[in-house]
Amino acid sequence: MFKTIGCLLLLFVVAMAQSNAAQTGADPIRQTLTSAVRNVRLETWQVNSSQMPFKTASAWSIQKYVLHGGKQEGVDVIVLNSGKLTITVVPTRGMSVLRVESSELVLGWNSPVKEVVHPSLINLQNRGGLGWLEGFNEWMVRCGAEWAGHPGKDKFINNTGDEAEMDLTLHGRIGNIPASEVEVIIDRTPPHRLRIRGRVDERQFYGPKLELWTEVSTEPGSTTFRIEDTLTNYSAYEQEFELIYHANYGPPLLEKDSRFVGAVKRITPFNAHAAKSTASFAQYVAPTKGFVEQVYMIEPFADAQNQTTVMLHNAAGDKAVTMRYDITQLPYFTLWKNTTALEEGYVTGLEPGTSSPANRSIERKAGCLAKLKPNETRRFMIDVGLHTNKDEIARATAAIKALQGSQQMQVSAQPVKVE
Amino acid sequence: MFKTIGCLLLLFVVAMAQSNAAQTGADPIRQTLTSAVRNVRLETWQVNSSQMPFKTASAWSIQKYVLHGGKQEGVDVIVLNSGKLTITVVPTRGMSVLRVESSELVLGWNSPVKEVVHPSLINLQNRGGLGWLEGFNEWMVRCGAEWAGHPGKDKFINNTGDEAEMDLTLHGRIGNIPASEVEVIIDRTPPHRLRIRGRVDERQFYGPKLELWTEVSTEPGSTTFRIEDTLTNYSAYEQEFELIYHANYGPPLLEKDSRFVGAVKRITPFNAHAAKSTASFAQYVAPTKGFVEQVYMIEPFADAQNQTTVMLHNAAGDKAVTMRYDITQLPYFTLWKNTTALEEGYVTGLEPGTSSPANRSIERKAGCLAKLKPNETRRFMIDVGLHTNKDEIARATAAIKALQGSQQMQVSAQPVKVE
C-alpha cells in the first residue's frame, strides 16, 4: 500500500530492460513520480538519453527534485532538458510551467515573488480575494477550473439545494492545487517524444468534480513544445468551467518597442483605462513606473482548421515566441500589458482561454461561460515555439498577416467592465 | 529533546520484554506514535500478535504509515486489523475513522473527495464557510468542538472583552486539526483490548481551551468496536461546545429499500423540504440524480441505563450496522439522507450529537447548547457493531422495537430552520 521514497533510478533501468524484452517495443516507457492512488511520491528521480535503448538526435534528460527553504519547502519540481529547451514544471503548483529556457531565449519573467510558494502557505482569500498574487511567478499558470477570472461574489447551489453566494478568488484554484498523479512518458519510437503528465483535481462534496490531465511535451532537440490538456466533468450534473492559459513574458522578449502580432477579428478593452490606449495595443513601452495594467479581449481569426497563431517579438525582431492553438477550444484571447517598473513585475500576458478574465457572474450573463456535460471531456492544445532567427520570425509574421488578410480589425468602444 | 524518526519496532519489543520482567504484567503495553510534547513522530511503525508474550483468539496487527501524493502528502494513517475488522484512523485529520471493513461489510462511502486531504490544504472559510466539504470522505468524522453545525455568523467575546461577530464554518474545526498526541495501547490481560488513542486540541489565546482525547478500540476477533472520547475544558471560564459524531454509510448498507431502525420519541424535520418526506424518513431510495438532502432531528427512547441503539440495514436485511450509545451523553440524533447520484456521494449519516447541526446561534437560542465548566470533562461512548447475519439483525430490530414499545413517535410539524 505504500512505498519507500527515494531514487528508484536503478530499478527503473532494470525495469526498462525487462520490459524491452517482454514487449513489442512500441509501448512507451512510463515512470510514475507521484500517485495518490498508489501512495507514491519519489522525492528525487532522473533519467537521461544515455540510459535508453535507442538513440536520439540530441542528448536529453529529465530530473525530479524537491525545493527547500522558506515558502518553497517541499515543492516538487521536474526539469525536462530536451537538448535545446529546458522546461521546468511544478507539480505542487498545479503543473504550472515555471520557466522555459533555450541557450538564446527565456520564456518567463522576473516576478517580485522570488520563491516557488507552496500552496499550503497561500490563502487565496487574502487581500480581498487576490491571494493568488502571493505565488504568481510562473511562465505559464492555468487559471480555473471552476472559475478563472476576477474576484467577487457569485452564486452557487449549496448543500441544502438553495442558491447561495460565495466569494470567488482571483484566477481560481487550479494553480494552487498539488497534482495527484504525475508521470513521465518516453516514446520508444521516433521522434521519441518526452512527456510530463499530471492530473490536478478540483473535487469536492457539493461542488465540482473536475479532473484536469495536463501534459507538457517536446522532442529531443526541438525548439518547440506542446501543452495538451484534457478537462473532464465527473459530476452527475452539467458543470460550468473556465480555463485560461496565463502565459507571461518579461525581458528579453518584452522591452521598449516589442510587438504583439495576431490576426485580430475584434478587440475589446477591459475597462475605461485600457480603452484610452486601444490604438497602441500591439506596442510595448519600456518599464514605466506608475503604469497601470491594460487588458484587451481579443477574438482572433483562424485558418480552415481553426488554428490561430499569436506572437510576441522583441524590438529588433530577432527573438520571438509563438503560440498556436485552436480557437474552437480556446475562443477568448486576453492580452495583459503590465509594463510597470522592473521591481513591480514588468510583464505581458498572452492568454488563450475559454472565457475572458471578468468575474464569472459577468461571463455567465454575457453567455461566454463554457459547460461540460456529465462525463464530457474537452481537449486544449497549445504549441509554443521559441524563435531566435529573423527569417523565421518574418515568416511567422507573414503567416499571421495572411490569417488577417484584408479583414478589418473591429474595435469595441464599450469596455467589458463598465465602471 | 527531539528524536530520530523511524521504525522503532525493535526497541519496542525489547522494551516490552524488559517491562514484562519489571512489572506485574498487568500494565498495558503503550507505544507513542506522535507526541508534540516529547517531539516525536514515528513515520512508520507496526506490531502484530506474533510478537506478543500472550496468545489471542485471532491474529491481529497495527500499522502506522504516511500517505504520499497530491493533497494527502504527509498525512498519517493507522490501520488496526483485529483479525475480523480493519479500522483505519487518520491522526492528521482529527483522529477521524476513514473506513471500517470486515470480509463481508464495509462502513464508509464513496465520496467525490478521493484523497485523504491534509488540513494545511483546506481553507474552512471557502465557499461561504463550506470548505470542510473539500476533505469530507470519512466513515466517521467528529464535528466540533467549539461549534459543530452550519456556517453563519455568531457572536463571541474578543480580546478587548467586547462582544464581536465571527463566521462559523461548517461542522467546526476538530476534523481538520492534526492530533498532538497519538498512542497505541495493548492490554496484557484478556480480552487484550487494542486501542488507538489521540488527543486533538482546540486551543487558542482569547478562545477555547478544549482538549479532546479520542479512542477507537476493539478486541482480537471481534466484529464490534468502540469509540470512547473525553472532552475537557482547560479554560478558567465556562465553555460552550458542540460534538456530533458524523458517521456516514454508502453501499452496501445503503441501497434502495435500506431502512433506518430507531426508537423515536420525537422527529423534527430540519427544513420545509425535509418536512415533505417525514412520513418516509426511515426508508431509502436508490441513487437519485437531483435528490436534495433531507435532514431529520430525532430524540430517541432509551433503556433504564439511558442506552439507545440505532441501526441501518440493507434491503435484504442481511447486512447491518448498529450504533449504541447513552442519550444523556449525546441527546440529539441527526439522520442525514443524501441519496443523490453515485457520482455526487450517495450517502446517509447517522449522527449522535450533543446538539443539532443548526448554526450555533440557533442552538443557543433553543437552549440546546452544552457547556463545560472549568476543568470539567465529559465522556462520549458509542459501540458500533457490524452484522452480516439475518437472525442477529432480527434480534437487534426486536431490541430497538422493545425500546419503542407502545410509545408513539411524535412528529414536529414545525421544522428546526424556518425559511
Next chain:
Amino acid sequence: MFKTIGCLLLLFVVAMAQSNAAQTGADPIRQTLTSAVRNVRLETWQVNSSQMPFKTASAWSIQKYVLHGGKQEGVDVIVLNSGKLTITVVPTRGMSVLRVESSELVLGWNSPVKEVVHPSLINLQNRGGLGWLEGFNEWMVRCGAEWAGHPGKDKFINNTGDEAEMDLTLHGRIGNIPASEVEVIIDRTPPHRLRIRGRVDERQFYGPKLELWTEVSTEPGSTTFRIEDTLTNYSAYEQEFELIYHANYGPPLLEKDSRFVGAVKRITPFNAHAAKSTASFAQYVAPTKGFVEQVYMIEPFADAQNQTTVMLHNAAGDKAVTMRYDITQLPYFTLWKNTTALEEGYVTGLEPGTSSPANRSIERKAGCLAKLKPNETRRFMIDVGLHTNKDEIARATAAIKALQGSQQMQVSAQPVKVE
C-alpha cells in the same frame, strides 16, 4: 541545484580549517541553515565552542533541529546556548524568539497555545481576523510589516490601479512567514559574537516588496542579547509599513506587585476601559479571572543619543528584564497588561514599535504611519538584559529615573480608540 539535507557538521569543520588557512582570520565563520535561493535546508546541525580554533570565556553551542507532532510538524528551531543564556529562535515562524532562559530567569510566558504551530495550519482570517492568536506563544514575535495592528477594513491599491478595500488581520503576517534565508555567524575575533540571522519576505505581485533581515545575537557568557533588524523596501514605490516588537512576560517576572519602570513623556490609554486604570498603569495584579486587557500607548523620554530603557521587575525587585532601544527607530511603545487567569494566559507585553497597535487606517489618519522610499532601509535595534541582582536592578531603575528627571508624565484623557 539542490542539496542533500543532513548534518553537515564535518564539512563545516573542514571548511573552517581551510578558510582559516586561506583567510586573514578576521572573516566570521558562516553556516547557511536555510536558503531558498540555494535550495538548502539543513534539518539538523550543531556546533559548539570545543570545535572552534579559538577559546571563549564560556562554553557555548548552537543547535538546529525540527519539531515533530501535531501542529508543529516540520517547524524549524534553533537553540543558541551562550553559556549563560539559552535563546530559542523559530525560523518557520518569522524568526520569532520562543523563549530566553538563564539559570535563574526565563523570558516568556505560559500561553494556552502549547505547540509551536506551523503557519500552514493557521488561517489569519479566522475569528474575524484574530487567527494570529492560534499560534501566539512566543517571548517575542514581530508584528508587521505591511501592517501590525488590530484587524479591520483598510484601503489598498489593487491590480487595476483602483482603491479597493481589504480585511487587515491582527498584527500582520510576518510572524507567520517562514524565513527564506537563515544563517549562523560566529565572529573569529573577540568577543566572538554569536549571531542567528534570518530573512523574512513580505513580497507579492501588486503588493509589498518588503524584506526583513532579523538578527539575534549574544556573546559567550553574556546575560544580555541584541535584536538587530533591517527592513528594506524593494518596491519602485514608497511603502507604508508598521513593525511592533511584541515581547511578552509571564511569571516569574510578572506577579502581584511586579512593576513596569519607564521614563514616560506621555501615556494614552487605548480605550475607555484602560482609561479607568491609567493611574495604576505601572503596577500589576495577581492572576485575576475576568480581567480584561488594559493597553497603554507610551511616548518615552530618551537620552542625548535617543536611547531609552524600559524595565519589568518582580515584586521583590530581584528579577528584572530591561529593553534598551532608540526612540527615533521605535517611537511608539505599547504596554499591554493581560493579568487574567493563568489558564487564559497571564501575561504583559512590552512592545516598542514604529506605531501603535490600532488599525492601520487609524494610524494613517493620526499621521503615525512610517514609510520607506524605494530601496530605503531602516534599522531597528533592541538590547535586552536579564537581571537577577538587586543592586543591578536598583542601578537600572536609577538610570531610568534619570531619563525622567523632573519632567512630568503627561496623561491623555482621550483614549486612542473612541467607542
